[in-house]
Amino acid sequence: xxxxxxxxxxxxxxxxxxxxxxxxxxxxxxxxxxxxxxxxxxxxxxxxxxxxxxxxxxxxxxxxxxxxxxxxxxxxxxxxxxxxxxxxxxxxxxxxxxxxxxxxxxxxxxxxxxxxxxxxxxxxxxxxxxxxxxxxxxxxxxxxxxxxxxxxxxxxxxxxxxxxxxxxxxxxxxxxxxxxxxxxxxxxxxxxxxxxxxxxxxxxxxxxxxxxxxxxxxxxxxxxxxxxxxxxxxxxxxxxxxxxxxxxxxxxxxxxxxxxxxxxxxxx
Amino acid sequence: xxxxxxxxxxxxxxxxxxxxxxxxxxxxxxxxxxxxxxxxxxxxxxxxxxxxxxxxxxxxxxxxxxxxxxxxxxxxxxxxxxxxxxxxxxxxxxxxxxxxxxxxxxxxxxxxxxxxxxxxxxxxxxxxxxxxxxxxxxxxxxxxxxxxxxxxxxxxxxxxxxxxxxxxxxxxxxxxxxxxxxxxxxxxxxxxxxxxxxxxxxxxxxxxxxxxxxxxxxxxxxxxxxxxxxxxxxx
Numbered sequence: 001x002x003x004x005x006x007x008x009x010x011x012x013x014x015x016x017x018x019x020x021x022x023x024x025x026x027x028x029x030x031x032x033x034x035x036x037x038x039x040x041x042x043x044x045x046x047x048x049x050x051x052x053x054x055x056x057x058x059x060x061x062x063x064x065x066x067x068x069x070x071x072x073x074x075x076x077x078x079x080x081x082x083x084x085x086x087x088x089x090x091x092x093x094x095x096x097x098x099x100x101x102x103x104x105x106x107x108x109x110x111x112x113x114x115x116x117x118x119x120x121x122x123x124x125x126x127x128x129x130x131x132x133x134x135x136x137x138x139x140x141x142x143x144x145x146x147x148x149x150x151x152x153x154x155x156x157x158x159x160x161x162x163x164x165x166x167x168x169x170x171x172x173x174x175x176x177x178x179x180x181x182x183x184x185x186x187x188x189x190x191x192x193x194x195x196x197x198x199x200x201x202x203x204x205x206x207x208x209x210x211x212x213x214x215x216x217x218x219x220x221x222x223x224x225x226x227x228x229x230x231x232x233x234x235x236x237x238x239x240x241x242x243x244x245x246x247x248x249x250x251x252x253x254x255x256x257x258x259x260x261x262x263x264x265x266x267x268x
Numbered sequence: 269x270x271x272x273x274x275x276x277x278x279x280x281x282x283x284x285x286x287x288x289x290x291x292x293x294x295x296x297x298x299x300x301x302x303x304x305x306x307x308x309x310x311x312x313x314x315x316x317x318x319x320x321x322x323x324x325x326x327x328x329x330x331x332x333x334x335x336x337x338x339x340x341x342x343x344x345x346x347x348x349x350x351x352x353x354x355x356x357x358x359x360x361x362x363x364x365x366x367x368x369x370x371x372x373x374x375x376x377x378x379x380x381x382x383x384x385x386x387x388x389x390x391x392x393x394x395x396x397x398x399x400x401x402x403x404x405x406x407x408x409x410x411x412x413x414x415x416x417x418x419x420x421x422x423x424x425x426x427x428x429x430x431x432x433x434x435x436x437x438x439x440x441x442x443x444x445x446x447x448x449x450x451x452x453x454x455x456x457x458x459x460x461x462x463x464x465x466x467x468x469x470x471x472x473x474x475x476x477x478x479x480x481x482x483x484x485x486x487x488x489x490x491x492x493x494x495x496x497x498x499x500x501x502x503x
Contacts, residue, residue, distance in 0.1 A: 036348070036352060036353075037348075038348065151372050152372065153372075153373070154361075154362070154365070154368065154372070154373055154374060155365070155368070157354075157358065157362060158362045158365045161349065161352055161354060161359065161362060162343065162349065162362075164320075164341075164343045165341055165343055165362075165365075165414070166365060167318075167320055168318040168319070168320060168337070168339065168341040168343075168424075169337050169338075169341070169363075169365045169366035169418050170319075170335075170336075170337030171366075212353050215353060216353060216355065216397070216398035216401070217353065217354060217355035217357075217358055217396070218352075218353060218354040218355070218358050219355075219358065221353045
């Protein structure tokens with residue numbers, strides 16, 4: 001038991017819990033809209049692009065987030081535009097972009113530093129990788145994501161439920177789709193350090209899917225997925241400390257468990 | 269006084285014209301049915317009226333202070349919506365979207381209007397039910413209530429009875445007629461159901477990549493076009 005309380009005395013744990021908690025909330029809120037709009041794969045694609053950007057940044061010895069955030073934001077907007085207009089369908093486009101970015105990242109890493117622990121932490125996440133400046137930037141950005149989501153909630157609901165109706169009433173649906181994409185991009189990049197490029201998309205998809213099994217209104221789904229996301233994050237992080245398992249993977253495992261429980265409860 | 273005037277309208281996709289020569293005028297309280305085969309330009313005209321597609325030629329003008337963003341629109345349902353977790357109240361309230369203006373959230377007045385329209389459509393008991401758990405007819409009534417929240421003057425309905433059973437279809441038509449007569453709301457409906465169109469509508473617009481007929485329902489019933497379209501059976 002003393003070990004349990006002891007872990008909260010470490011600065012890195014406090015930092016990880018604060019930043020991770022904020023990011024989990026963001027991911028859960030955005031996830032509801034993304035899953036409902038059938039954009040789930042965008043999170044996955046963006047995380048691979050984020051990996052490529054981080055690999056290049058670390059090869060060039062520049063601040064990783066300063067490179068990755070703008071690159072991923074631009075990709076997110078491009079993906080959204082392309083999936084609407086281009087001849088290559090959205091899912092195929094995401095697959096192309098994500099594997100290409102991963103390939104470029106891997107090549108870049110192997111040519112310069114080689115597969116070191118830093119690169120591995122980008123892939124699978126590490127709670128130790130969060131520097132102080134990263135933590136501050138992450139906290140500010142995720143607070144902004146939360147604020148924007150709350151402010152534009154009625155419009156985001158309308159655009160998610162029925163884009164045509166929203167457009168017909170004069171709402172600029174493209175603007176709110178872009179807003180969603182940008183917020184998702186920021187969340188993905190911030191969450192990647194902790195969860196890893198390969199696991200971050202689950203943070204977006206799982207809580208939304210779990211809460212959709214048990215809730216019947218949009219507001220309830222949003223609130224419930226925020227709660228599930230936060231709960232699974234805390235449980236996963238504590239478990240990873242106690243059992244010495246990787247953080248990202250433990251959080252995903254907690255989410256999977258929660259999803260199974262929600263499926264059983266929702267059946268009744 | 270005309271509430272809607274279309275003058276020599278033409279639309280095209282990628283340079284090929286899909287609809288041209290549309291000329292008609294509607295007065296407040298009219299009930300227009302737009303009929304025609306698939307690909308005749310019905311949906312295109314509808315997008316044009318909603319301001320979602322710009323016409324190549326001609327003009328659409330609204331009267332009596334109506335704006336294109338103040339039309340109550342009932343779109344065809346998408347697969348996505350059928351399993352969307354939202355309560356009836358949330359869906360109906362989202363019809364007040366165009367009265368938000370610069371405000372971020374719905375006002376007490378918006379909520380009152382949503383409640384009023386739910387009552388009018390007979391769905392107030394369902395307000396906390398999940399939209400996806402409703403029957404097809406109930407879902408359409410929810411969407412009609414939402415459309416009514418968005419307008420005081422004009423409804424635009426895109427095949428509102430598709431997939432409904434005969435009883436729900438009849439109820440839907442009666443609700444639409446009721447709103448049309450009681451509130452003097454102009455109704456424009458795209459429909460495949462030509463018999464119902466001739467029965468409920470005051471005016472008919474028949475399209476076939478151009479305007480084939482516009483006039484009152486009575487005139488339409490007497491026209492050769494209606495006879496041909498119906499395969500020889502008179503209405």
